[in-house]
Amino acid sequence: MRPPLPYALDAQLAVGQLLQGPMDAGAIDAFIAAHTFPIVEGPRVTFVYRGRADAVHLRHFIFGLPSTQPFAHAEGSDFWYLVVEIPENSRFEYKIEVVRDGHGQWMEDPLNAVKTADPFGNNSVCRTAGYVLPDWTVPDAETRTGALEELGINSRALGREVRVTLYLPARFRRTRRYPLLIVHDGPDYLHYAGLKTVLDNLIHRMDVGELVAAFLHPHNRLAEYANSPEHGRFLARELVPELEARLPLLGTAEGRCLMGASFGGVASLAAAVQYPGFFGRLLLQSGSFAFTDIGPQKRGPAFEPVVKFMNGFRASPAKVADRVFLSCGTYESLIYENRSLVPLLQATGMNVRYVESRDGHNWENWRDRSRDGLSWLLPGPLWMVYE
Amino acid sequence: MNPMPSRLPRRGPAPSPPRGSAARSGTRVTLLGPQRLQPTLSPVLESLGVEGPVATITAGWQEREPDDRELHEHLGGRSLNLMLYQRAERVFARDPELSAAHQRRQARLRELQDLYNVRLDHLMAAAYELQRRPGETELLSQARVDAIEAIRSLDAQHLQRVRDVHTEYDRRWQPDERETVIRERREVEAMVRDAPAVAVAGGHVAILLNRLRLFGLEQLAAGKVLVAWSAGAMAISERVVLFHDHPAHGMGNAEVLEVGLGFAPGIVPLPHARTRLRLEDRDRVGVFAARFAPAICVPMNEGARLDATPQGWAPAPGTEQLQTDGRVGEAGAA
Numbered sequence: 001m002r003p004p005l006p007y008a009l010d011a012q013l014a015v016g017q018l019l020q021g022p023m024d025a026g027a028i029d030a031f032i033a034a035h036t037f038p039i040v041e042g043p044r045v046t047f048v049y050r051g052r053a054d055a056v057h058l059r060h061f062i063f064g065l066p067s068t069q070p071f072a073h074a075e076g077s078d079f080w081y082l083v084v085e086i087p088e089n090s091r092f093e094y095k096i097e098v099v100r101d102g103h104g105q106w107m108e109d110p111l112n113a114v115k116t117a118d119p120f121g122n123n124s125v126c127r128t129a130g131y132v133l134p135d136w137t138v139p140d141a142e143t144r145t146g147a148l149e150e151l152g153i154n155s156r157a158l159g160r161e162v163r164v165t166l167y168l169p170a171r172f173r174r175t176r177r178y179p180l181l182i183v184h185d186g187p188d189y190l191h192y193a194g195l196k197t198v199l200d201n202l203i204h205r206m207d208v209g210e211l212v213a214a215f216l217h218p219h220n221r222l223a224e225y226a227n228s229p230e231h232g233r234f235l236a237r238e239l240v241p242e243l244e245a246r247l248p249l250l251g252t253a254e255g256r257c258l259m260g261a262s263f264g265g266v267a268s269l270a271a272a273v274q275y276p277g278f279f280g281r282l283l284l285q286s287g288s289f290a291f292t293d294i295g296p297q298k299r300g301p302a303f304e305p306v307v308k309f310m311n312g313f314r315a316s317p318a319k320v321a322d323r324v325f326l327s328c329g330t331y332e333s334l335i336y337e338n339r340s341l342v343p344l345l346q347a348t349g350m351n352v353r354y355v356e357s358r359d360g361h362n363w364e365n366w367r368d369r370s371r372d373g374l375s376w377l378l379p380g381p382l383w384m385v386y387e
Numbered sequence: 388m389n390p391m392p393s394r395l396p397r398r399g400p401a402p403s404p405p406r407g408s409a410a411r412s413g414t415r416v417t418l419l420g421p422q423r424l425q426p427t428l429s430p431v432l433e434s435l436g437v438e439g440p441v442a443t444i445t446a447g448w449q450e451r452e453p454d455d456r457e458l459h460e461h462l463g464g465r466s467l468n469l470m471l472y473q474r475a476e477r478v479f480a481r482d483p484e485l486s487a488a489h490q491r492r493q494a495r496l497r498e499l500q501d502l503y504n505v506r507l508d509h510l511m512a513a514a515y516e517l518q519r520r521p522g523e524t525e526l527l528s529q530a531r532v533d534a535i536e537a538i539r540s541l542d543a544q545h546l547q548r549v550r551d552v553h554t555e556y557d558r559r560w561q562p563d564e565r566e567t568v569i570r571e572r573r574e575v576e577a578m579v580r581d582a583p584a585v586a587v588a589g590g591h592v593a594i595l596l597n598r599l600r601l602f603g604l605e606q607l608a609a610g611k612v613l614v615a616w617s618a619g620a621m622a623i624s625e626r627v628v629l630f631h632d633h634p635a636h637g638m639g640n641a642e643v644l645e646v647g648l649g650f651a652p653g654i655v656p657l658p659h660a661r662t663r664l665r666l667e668d669r670d671r672v673g674v675f676a677a678r679f680a681p682a683i684c685v686p687m688n689e690g691a692r693l694d695a696t697p698q699g700w701a702p703a704p705g706t707e708q709l710q711t712d713g714r715v716g717e718a719g720a721a
Contacts, residue, residue, distance in 0.1 A: 173450050207635045375635035383629045383642075385447075386589045386618040386658040387423055 015046045023077040037111035049080040053098045056080040060094035061360045062331040089130040090358035093123035136201040143204040144170035157233040167213035178212045179255040184264030186215025192363035206380040222302045225267035227309035232274035253280030261285040261366045276320040281377040284326045285366045289337040319348040325373035329359040412609035416650050419616040420691035426461045440465050442582040446472035446598040447590020447618045471598040474571040482567040488560045503545045510538045511640040518670045535677045542643045589617025596622040620656040623648045632665040655679050660686030669713025676709040684709040
């Protein structure tokens with residue numbers, strides 16, 4: 001006879017039904033073959049691991065929940081499971097930790113084919129009910145694609161040659177004038193957020209206007225992106241003038257947009273503060289806008305210049321751009337800082353839009369929010385064009 | 388969905404025959420659905436008895452105006468692109484005073500549009516809210532009618548303001564009398580002289596409309612067959628209505644942009660309606676149809692066709708129209 005189901009485990013759940021029957025290898029094989037994992041049933045998500053282990057944990061990146069959650073073991077089998085409640089429309093990344101002989105190993109979920117990559121490696125992805133992968137994030141056969149070109153710019157401010165990957169839209173013409181989008185952490189945005197595909201699709205669909213993008217390759221990003229005056233000078237006094245000389249760009253504040261995530265968001269805001277009115281558009285995703293009201297900051301030494309900058313800006317906020325778009329995931333530790341920034345920016349007279357999502361501090365979150373930001377900051381002719 | 392108030396027709400009256408300048412100039416007008424994926428222009432011209440060269444206008448494509456190879460081939464190599472976009476660029480380059488005046492006018496129109504949209508957003512929100520409110524009392528029905536009337540009144544007022552801007556511009560700058568414009572017009576008129584038909588493609592509707600105005604489409608198309616699709620159909624209609632029910636931002640309210648050229652009285656052409664409108668949303672469809680009644684709102688999807696005849700508009704089988712009861716039905720079946 002099987003033991004009673006654990007507390008709070010609904011017998012209606014797929015795993016609940018499995019556990020009520022004989023847990024032999026055949027039953028488990030059939031169960032695994034019949035489902036995709038994790039199993040999403042309304043707001044409940046069931047994670048499964050099968051194999052020899054002393055313990056299994058879910059390691060996730062949802063701020064607010066315990067970052068380690070233990071799986072239950074079905075006695076007499078190699079079947080481990082965990083049911084958690086996650087709100088609908090969520091997307092989060094995780095790993096599974098398998099402990100054997102006192103040694104824990106983090107791994108991608110062997111049963112989940114949906115994975116994502118970031119600079120620190122791969123993660124498994126859980127999408128709860130209601131989350132839909134935006135169709136503009138994947139290549140579309142009808143979309144005309146832009147081109148990428150590599151460029152090196154000698155920067156006196158930074159004392160090095162800065163590598164820039166230029167994006168030129170499909171049907172780029174020198175007789176036109178384009179807005180300029182400057183993207184911090186350029187290679188990561190291209191590789192992990194698929195921003196070239198996103199730009200191609202959004203421009204093709206006329207959600208976003210045709211634009212030129214400069215994807216910056218960072219060197220020592222924690223230093224250069226943390227309110228470094230040299231970085232700001234490079235952007236405003238070297239990069240932009242050089243690109244405006246080489247390319248048919250609008251050359252106006254509303255035609256210059258700074259974009260960045262995490263520390264890249266700080267770099268964008270800091271440069272706009274350093275050169276108020278020069279960059280008319282800011283797209284700030286999950287900015288690391290750490291500040292203190294009292295006492296020391298606890299995020300580590302890299303944040304010292306950020307906190308100093310943010311405390312100064314919060315004390316004397318000023319209108320530095322015309323439009324600012326912010327986004328942040330509600331599962332991020334930075335949600336408080338980003339929410340706090342919104343009314344502060346609005347009070348300066350800047351036109352501010354803020355979007356939250358049930359997602360974490362990761363590149364696919366930033367990808368999924370890019371349409372909201374880009375289409376508002378650099379809108380396309382959707383309303384005017386009927387081909 | 389609550390049905391629209393009984394005071395408004397469940398379906399607009401049958402479209403009137405073309406009147407006004409288009410009829411006076413003897414132009415025969417046909418509106419088509421988009422041509423990029425399923426071109427029908429060539430057989431349509433054949434059905435209209437058109438032989439010989441076809442003057443084409445692709446100014447809505449802007450810098451891509453000359454990229455008309457597919458259209459040219461579809462017409463069997465008999466198209467003659469009037470290159471109105473390039474001609475307008477030349478005019479503006481040679482006549483800086485007119486160019487500056489044109490830019491000022493466009494800035495004024497943009498400001499006007501912005502102000503109109505502020506008011507429109509609130510009126511549309513009120514109309515939808517009343518439309519969705521449960522119940523069928525007499526007062527609610529009257530409130531729905533009044534809400535639509537308020538939008539119609541705003542649209543009419545806006546169109547008059549736009550008309551005033553154009554009138555003032557024409558009076559002050561007299562583009563028809565400027566040497567640079569006259570020179571280009573003469574060339575275009577010579578090109579069109581032996582063409583029995585003029586075909587206007589889509590693209591950027593405001594840019595296209597401005598070029599059609601500048602070079603006098605009414606004179607160019609006089610006595611000829613005029614076929615237009617997508618933005619071309621919008622530009623030659625009575626009023627240009629922009630629409631998209633699910634944009635990335637904003638309310639997605641259809642907005643009146645401009646006074647059209649008036650070749651298609653009684654019709655509001657809606658190119659790509661299948662992808663741009665929520666045709667299954669009866670509240671939105673009903674409000675849309677009632678707002679522009681008695682004009683007929685016609686989804687101009689691939690294959691759609693409307694011919695102006697002495698008896699009125701003749702839709703091809705399968706061509707649809709928005710109805711005030713929120714449905715999409717066959718056009719001309721009233």
